[in-house]
Amino acid sequence: MTDIEVPLGAIHRQLGARMTPFGGYIMPMQYRSIREEHEAVRRRAGLFDVSHMGEVMVRGSGALDYLQNLVSNDVSKLAEGRALYGVMCREDGGIVDDLLVYRDREEFMCVINAARHDADLAWMRQHLPPAGVELLDRSAETFLIALQGPRALEILEPLVSEGSPQEIRYYHHRPGTVAGVRLRLSRTGYTGEDGFELYGPSEAAETIWTALYERGQEYGLMPAGLGARDTLRLEAGLRLYGQDIDEGTDPITAGLGWVVKLAKGAFLGSTALRRISEAPTRAFVGIQLGPRQIARPHQAIFADSGEVGVVTSGSFGFSVGTAIAMGYVRREMAAPGTMLKVRLRQEPELWAEATVVPLPFYHRPGQ
Amino acid sequence: MPDLSGFKFTKTHEWVRPADGGEAFIGISDHAQGQLGDVIFLELPQVGARLEPGARLGAVESVKAASDLYAPAAGEVLEVNAAVNDAPELVNQDPYERGWLVKVRLDGELPDTLMDDAAYQAYADADQH
Numbered sequence: 001m002t003d004i005e006v007p008l009g010a011i012h013r014q015l016g017a018r019m020t021p022f023g024g025y026i027m028p029m030q031y032r033s034i035r036e037e038h039e040a041v042r043r044r045a046g047l048f049d050v051s052h053m054g055e056v057m058v059r060g061s062g063a064l065d066y067l068q069n070l071v072s073n074d075v076s077k078l079a080e081g082r083a084l085y086g087v088m089c090r091e092d093g094g095i096v097d098d099l100l101v102y103r104d105r106e107e108f109m110c111v112i113n114a115a116r117h118d119a120d121l122a123w124m125r126q127h128l129p130p131a132g133v134e135l136l137d138r139s140a141e142t143f144l145i146a147l148q149g150p151r152a153l154e155i156l157e158p159l160v161s162e163g164s165p166q167e168i169r170y171y172h173h174r175p176g177t178v179a180g181v182r183l184r185l186s187r188t189g190y191t192g193e194d195g196f197e198l199y200g201p202s203e204a205a206e207t208i209w210t211a212l213y214e215r216g217q218e219y220g221l222m223p224a225g226l227g228a229r230d231t232l233r234l235e236a237g238l239r240l241y242g243q244d245i246d247e248g249t250d251p252i253t254a255g256l257g258w259v260v261k262l263a264k265g266a267f268l269g270s271t272a273l274r275r276i277s278e279a280p281t282r283a284f285v286g287i288q289l290g291p292r293q294i295a296r297p298h299q300a301i302f303a304d305s306g307e308v309g310v311v312t313s314g315s316f317g318f319s320v321g322t323a324i325a326m327g328y329v330r331r332e333m334a335a336p337g338t339m340l341k342v343r344l345r346q347e348p349e350l351w352a353e354a355t356v357v358p359l360p361f362y363h364r365p366g367q
Numbered sequence: 368m369p370d371l372s373g374f375k376f377t378k379t380h381e382w383v384r385p386a387d388g389g390e391a392f393i394g395i396s397d398h399a400q401g402q403l404g405d406v407i408f409l410e411l412p413q414v415g416a417r418l419e420p421g422a423r424l425g426a427v428e429s430v431k432a433a434s435d436l437y438a439p440a441a442g443e444v445l446e447v448n449a450a451v452n453d454a455p456e457l458v459n460q461d462p463y464e465r466g467w468l469v470k471v472r473l474d475g476e477l478p479d480t481l482m483d484d485a486a487y488q489a490y491a492d493a494d495q496h
Contacts, residue, residue: 018401033459034405034430227404231430292408294428315430316407344433 006051007143007205015223023114025052028225037228038318041191045149045216046224050190050197051205052114054139056124059107062132067108069268070127071101072251074261078103083171083188086259088123089269093250093276096123098241100188102173109184109199111144113241127268143205147212148195148232150364151219156196159211160185165196179211190229192236192362234324235317237286237360243297244284244312244326252276253328255284255359282309283334286359287325287342291316293352295325295342301333301354302341308333311342320361329356369463375439375477376487381424382463383439383477386470391477393439394467395427395458398491403429406455411468416444418471420478425468427458440478442471 003021006012012019017028028049030037040046058067067075073086080103088096097116102109112120117139124135147156156165161177165185168174173186183200198208213223230240239245245254252260252273262274289295295314300307309329317324325342333340338356343349374382380399385391400406410426418424418438425436448467451457458466482490 030404033456035456227430292428294407294433296433 006049007202008049008051008209011206011209012049012223017223017225020226022226023052024117025114027052028223030225030227031223034225034227034231035318037222037224038231040220040222041149041193041224041228041232042319043150044220044222045147045151045155045195046191046222046228047209047212047216048146048148048224048229049143049205049209050146050229051143051202053144054112054114054117054120054137055142055144055199056110056112056121057107057136057138058110058133059136060133062129063108066127066129066133067101067110068264069266070124071099072256072261072267072269072273073101073259074264075101075103075108076264078108080105081172081174083173083186085171087245087251087256088120089251089273090247091269091272093252093269093272094247095241095245095249095251095254096120096247098239098245098256102184102186109138114139115242141202142199143202143208144197144199145205145208145212146189146191146195146197147216148189148191148193148224149221150194151216151221152193152195155212155216155219155221156185159215168196170194179207181207183208190236190238191232192238192360193232193364231315231318234313234315234326235319235360235362237326237362239284239326240313249328250276253280253282253284281331282328283331284326285309285329285334286357286361287311287314287327287340287354288357288361289314289323289325289342289352289354291322293342293344293354294323295327295344295352295354300343301327301329302343302351303333303338308340317361323352324361325354326359371463371484374463374484375481376484376490377437377439377481378490379435379437380491381437381439383481384463385473385477389473390445391440391442391471391473392467393424393469393471394462395436396487396491397462398494399427399434400459400462400466403427403434404431404459405429406458408455409451409458409468411447411452412444414444414447418442418444436468439481440471441474443474444469444471446470 020029176185181204301309311327314325
């Protein structure tokens with residue numbers, strides 16, 4: 001498969017981005033420095049092109065029932081104008097993907113991971129009822145630009161034609177017009193900061209990017225790439241599909257039990273998930289290490305008794321000032337304060353002292 | 368681009384630049400720092416350590432990955448760049464000048480397996496794909 005150029009590829013290159021293949025797309029990894037971009041998002045604002053994400057519309061009289069079966073969270077509680085995080089699971093509880101579900105008056109929009117686009121679509125089609133539900137894949141025609149950081153609201157506000165984006169509460173959304181473009185304004189993100197995600201037609205991506213970028217300059221906005229997105233989401237304790245969760249992990253063990261609503265009735269994977277929730281054997285934890293001890297995915301976690309887990313994400317947390325990681329450990333090792341060791345290297349052996357800490361690592365000031 | 372005519376490169380993306388008196392500076396290439404992303408810290412040898420060509424010299428830990436460093440030539444470590452320990456971002460910002468890693472006394476000539484700038488740039492371009 002050839003990697004697809006995002007609509008804003010030329011703009012990213014003009015801004016000096018180092019481009020990298022990710023999820024089937026050529027994406028900006030970093031513009032100048034991951035640390036500077038990370039800090040811009042925490043202190044001021046960052047602008048992300050995440051148009052690689054997939055958007056699938058679900059419509060028809062059976063759409064709600066269909067999504068209730070497909071998604072672990074309770075979609076019947078999702079009111080128009082709100083968004084919901086959840087996972088799609090296989091019968092054995094393995095995670096097909098994590099996703100956001102938006103509800104509009106007459107339809108739903110599922111936002112899925114780029115790398116899972118084909119697998120998700122196949123899964124979603126496989127579970128379509130004979131009639132009453134229509135899927136419409138809008139991934140190729142839809143841009144997604146995320147404006148994140150404490151100054152995001154001030155930057156966006158004067159560009160919105162009707163109403164204030166301030167009225168959009170966290171995990172809410174509404175249609176709006178920004179710089180003359182009709183789009184969806186959503187108060188969501190993947191950074192642990194306040195901010196907005198804007199979904200609109202690909203041909204208008206440049207108009208929106210340029211308007212936000214230029215308006216953001218006086219606030220110290222920086223364009224931010226996937227590198228900063230990763231360190232930001234790690235500090236915020238947010239799972240990354242393909243690293244922290246995948247078809248071999250389930251949402252209960254992954255600490256996503258809050259989006260698994262077993263009480264809503266049977267859904268795909270619910271039998272397995274109920275069984276797992278009664279006697280989980282592992283848990284997903286945050287791990288703090290020393291500033292010069294960066295743990296990486298696949299490294300083994302040990303206790304005095306031997307190997308007890310594995311790292312799934314790890315990097316330096318710029319805003320917490322030390323190395324941080326997430327991963328799975330045996331249930332009895334999951335309590336905050338538990339002292340563990342991560343094997344950073346096998347030849348020659350190199351170990352890091354590690355402490356289990358609550359997630360997230362980073363809290364927004366005032367939160 | 369800086370003038371790299373005095374630099375020789377390894378296939379593992381280190382550079383060595385001979386200076387006066389049989390001394391030389393060692394660092395990593397611009398290509399390497401770009402691939403690594405922000406350098407978080409460096410693990411560098413002690414003054415007096417012996418270097419052998421191709422042997423592990425230390426490691427660069429970046430936001431994305433840990434990467435071993437290999438000695439481009441034989442010699443003895445005379446000095447470790449304190450500036451990059453305090454400000455590892457120098458390796459990203461200025462890999463050929465302020466971002467040097469160690470100064471060594473060379474045992475003799477540089478190995479003839481090292482590449483000059485033109486050969487290395489072609490090698491690095493090919494490495495990218």
